[in-house]
Amino acid sequence: MATVLDLVQGQKGTIREFSQHVLPIKLLELGCLPGNILELVQIAPLKDPIYINLNGNHIAIRRSLACLIELDIAVETQAP
DSSP states (O other): OEEGGGOOTTOEEEEEEESSSOOOHHHHHTTOOTTOEEEEEEEOTTSOSEEEEETTEEEEEOHHHHTTEEEEEOOOOOOO
């Protein structure tokens, strides 16, 4: 199963579920819920934290939290 850690910069994924059912309430309030689209904005130089775009909010999360958020990674199709 793919997680936020499997995304590359600019790539999007749809939140599928959580590996553990313990996510910070603040993250849930910001829209980190199954079915919502998440985009990887940037990874800090030392690989932690990871910056994501979630419902127009740029959020910094730790790698340990990012590995708990399972995604269906969007496959971008390009016009011929």
